[in-house]
Amino acid sequence: MDQTRTTDSVDQYILKLTADIQHIAAALRKIILSSSPNLVEEYKWSMPNYTYKGLVCYLQASKKHVNLV
Template sequence: MVKTKDINDTEGVDLYIKKLAPELAAIIETIRQLILNTDPLIDERIKWNSPSYFYTGDMKPFDPKTYKRDLVVFNLRNDQITLVFPTGAKIKDSGNLPGINTKDGRKIITIKDVADVTVKKEALQHLIKEWIKMTD
């Protein structure tokens, strides 16, 4: 697939991470690299006031309110890291990754620390690859 130009805000994500406490920044950076290294057609930006990752490959036209291009967004509250996959509940094979599937189609996964990222790395990458397979 040909990479399409979308809003890239790597500098915005860099600045966002620099403002965090060092321990939290290390966890976020670890997750960030895991996501970006899963597929070359994933890019990043600040959306919904947090780092957000999206698919840049070709897709059929769709209603932007369906968030088909959006892969995952960070949600940081009270030093808890939650990864929200806006359409992740549709993925049939989530690689046994513990999380919550919501009624509105989101999949929510909590990350505790860098060790937790290491434990969940393969399952997270599997989830991302399965999500990419669903794109049309």
């Protein structure tokens, strides 16, 4: 994954998750960032957000799943 497109705050968010949920969130993050070089990763509203001329999607982790919205 391109380290210049990721943020430390999202790294920290993922590291605080349980191991199985970390795996899912990290995989989704990789898919999202690889889908377009124009997407920008941000951490707002207490979750990872991906924007390009506005909000495209965000990840919301729970105890047993991760929502990709």
